[in-house]
Amino acid sequence: xxxxxxxINLDEMMKAGVHFGHPIKKWNPRMAPYIxxxxxxxxIINLTITAHFLSKVCDLLFxxxxxxxxxxxxxxxxKAANSVAWAAIRxxxxxxxxxxxxxxxxxxxxxxxxxxxxxxxxxxxKLRKLARLPxxxxxxxxxxLSHLQTYLGxxxxxxxxxxxxxxxxxxxxxxALRECxxxxxxxxxxxxxxxxxxxxDISIPANDDSIRSIRLIxxxxxxxxxxxxxxxxxxx
Numbered sequence: 600x601x602x603x604x605x606x607i608n609l610d611e612m613m614k615a616g617v618h619f620g621h622p623i624k625k626w627n628p629r630m631a632p633y634i635x636x637x638x639x640x641x642x643i644i645n646l647t648i649t650a651h652f653l654s655k656v657c658d659l660l661f662x663x664x665x666x667x668x669x670x671x672x673x674x675x676x677x678k679a680a681n682s683v684a685w686a687a688i689r690x691x692x693x694x695x696x697x698x699x700x701x702x703x704x705x706x707x708x709x710x711x712x713x714x715x716x717x718x719x720x721x722x723x724x725k726l727r728k729l730a731r732l733p734x735x736x737x738x739x740x741x742x743x744l745s746h747l748q749t750y751l752g753x754x755x756x757x758x759x760x761x762x763x764x765x766x767x768x769x770x771x772x773x774x775a776l777r778e779c780x781x782x783x784x785x786x787x788x789x790x791x792x793x794x795x796x797x798x799x800d801i802s803i804p805a806n807d808d809s810i811r812s813i814r815l816i817x818x819x820x821x822x823x824x825x826x827x828x829x830x831x832x833x834x835x
Contacts, residue, residue, distance in 0.1 A: 605657040607650045615811040618644045620792030630792045633804040642792040644804050652803045657823035664827025673775045674767030686817040690824040694753035704778040717747040768807040769794045
């Protein structure tokens with residue numbers, strides 16, 4: 600079957616600043632194959648290579664979504680948080696965009712208990728049961744609910760470990776990546792010039808410090824997942 604182009608346009612990536620890497624002194628030498636030049640002390644990412652890997656990832660996500668696989672998108676840095684939530688909600692994926700709680704995946708039994716507590720508190724809140732409690736008890740439970748919403752809100756419907764994890768800023772999300780490696784969960788990482796491309800199963804070399812760059816890459820991934828999900832639904 601012929602593969603899609605996914606409308607990956609080099610000019611569009613240039614305008615979004617996908618090609619801008621980190622200052623030369625902060626680079627990871629393993630990124631050398633993905634760097635085309637340097638401009639005033641800043642490494643420039645080879646967008647032809649980026650387009651190749653982005654297309655490859657879109658194909659993979661389309662295929663995975665078309666057979667019902669589940670995805671988790673992780674990106675907790677401020678510049679990525681809103682885009683991660685937007686992408687995950689649009690593609691009906693799970694997400695973590697505030698803080699990665701250590702053991703979220705590797706200690707899944709504990710995470711499941713936290714999620715159940717979160718769901719129970721949400722239900723009590725919706726049914727106004729908290730309003731019937733003494734003010735002090737109600738206030739304490741509301742604080743717990745707010746805390747759980749902040750850190751677990753994006754995975755509240757996750758009933759099992761994800762099939763694929765998409766990571767924005769590999770260095771920032773090192774703990775999440777290590778947990779995936781430990782559990783053998785396939786990973787896709789957005790990597791800048793200060794990252795190690797050998798850690799993730801598939802890496803997309805791109806600027807991970809620009810909101811526009813992050814949003815553009817995630818948009819392409821969302822389109823692939825959504826089209827794959829549509830294909831899955833049609834074949835049910």
